[in-house]
Amino acid sequence: MPDVLPLNVVADELARFRACAPLVHLLTNEVVQEISANVLLAAGASPAMIVAEEEVEPFAAMSGALLVNVGTLYPARLSAMRLAVASAVRAGVPWTLDPVAVGVLDYRTRACHELL
Numbered sequence: 001m002p003d004v005l006p007l008n009v010v011a012d013e014l015a016r017f018r019a020c021a022p023l024v025h026l027l028t029n030e031v032v033q034e035i036s037a038n039v040l041l042a043a044g045a046s047p048a049m050i051v052a053e054e055e056v057e058p059f060a061a062m063s064g065a066l067l068v069n070v071g072t073l074y075p076a077r078l079s080a081m082r083l084a085v086a087s088a089v090r091a092g093v094p095w096t097l098d099p100v101a102v103g104v105l106d107y108r109t110r111a112c113h114e115l116l
Contacts, residue, residue: 018044022064025050025088027081029071029100036067051077056084063088066095068115070108078111085115 023046040047050059066088088095099112
């Protein structure tokens with residue numbers, strides 16, 4: 001059974017998270033954009049869906065975190081994701097990959113391997 005954090009530790013971490021109110025760059029699929037944004041807002045973050053290739057590099061570098069979700073992947077979105085991930089890595093911004101349907105479909109599997 002995994003270790004369970006005491007509630008006071010969880011509460012302290014949530015308070016710390018809310019105090020810094022991170023700007024979170026979401027490159028996520030159209031299906032969950034609103035849900036993802038609302039969860040982040042409720043937690044105390046500031047979500048933003050900056051998706052244009054011309055804007056993702058500077059925005060990823062100034063963000064507190066980057067979320068990449070490949071649920072609705074297409075070539076222009078993948079290009080923006082490549083730019084954003086590279087920029088986040090250069091800037092030391094943590095990023096997370098949500099590998100929707102990876103291992104099932106070749107295009108997105110190859111894309112996610114490339115992003116990683």
